[in-house]
Amino acid sequence: MKVTEHIQKAKGETLFSFELIPPVKGKNIQELYDNVDPLMEFKPPFIDVTTSREEFIYVEKNGLLDKRITRMRPGTVGICASLKHKYDVDTVPHVLCGGFTKEETEYLLVDCHYLGIENVMALRGDAMKEQRYFEATQGGHLYAVDLVKQIKEMNQGAYLHDVVETSNCSNFCVGVAGYPEKHLEAPSLKSDLKRLKEKVDQGADYVVTQMFFDNQKYFEFVAAAREIGIDIPIIPGIKPIAVKRHLQLLPQVFKVDLPEPLIEAVEACADNKAVRQVGVEWCIEQSKELKAAGVPVLHYYSMGKSDNIYQVAQALF
């Protein structure tokens, strides 16, 4: 079922969902299942699985270091298919512009369609480490809006090379990213919102937000989005702080502000076990307020271990 259909079916009840990261190449998938198992108690209607950007690696060859590009966490579509089969849950693979040609994206979407996957998140991806700016892959898209267009055109039967009889079109429900505190490259929140509106105008069906730690940022973002005619569901994406280093890392990587009381509570912690508990408590309070405000879904970023998401969900669902 589509994410938007799940939301409609819930008739105003807030749903629980979460995002997973594929294991590093060569690692066993069992660890991922071990983290998913407990969360299934809260009946997520859908689970997202991220796609990792490629990275530069250096391989020794004839005594010299050879620079290569590799994807360290492949397997997104395979994991989506396996979770769907194992838990009878809808899955949402993240589809990136970066690292994929349009043709490869088409193949990936054909796989998803045959596997019965009905939702995809259309994202640009970040620049690779060592790159200052995002550069489009040769033959790929520069912005997520172009990827949304490709997916929606494919839903209409328009493949890249118009050679097929399109008797069995895909019908993907497409999610896109939104940034309550603006995307790091955007000159202003207003201009970033206009870019979001372009994705919606191309047919995006719902938005999932970047993490935030101050609900006011989300409420203001939704109000501003509604004002410019964005009328699709805007799902808050949130994450419990888990280690002290997040105080520097999260603002640096995601350009999000942390509220002063949260910073003070984390700084006062003796160790990361205590930080994890502070993160859970903050996330529960955030979730309660968002739920009371009637958000369609509470979507949690789980960076591997799910015990903290479990504690949050237990308090809410």
Ligand code: FAD
């Ligand atoms: P876009 O919508 O293309 O926007 C990128 C920037 O370009 C913005 O600053 C925007 O304002 C600007 N812009 C857009 N269109 C134009 C235009 N026509 N002209 C000029 N400027 C323009 N990354 C991963 O690698 N893998 C994942 O699985 C993943 N999942 C994510 C899930 C969520 C919910 C979120 C919020 C982010 C996720 N990301 C993921 C990170 C995401 O790829 C980055 O934030 C990326 O830098 C931007 O992606 P986007 O889809 O928002 O890009």
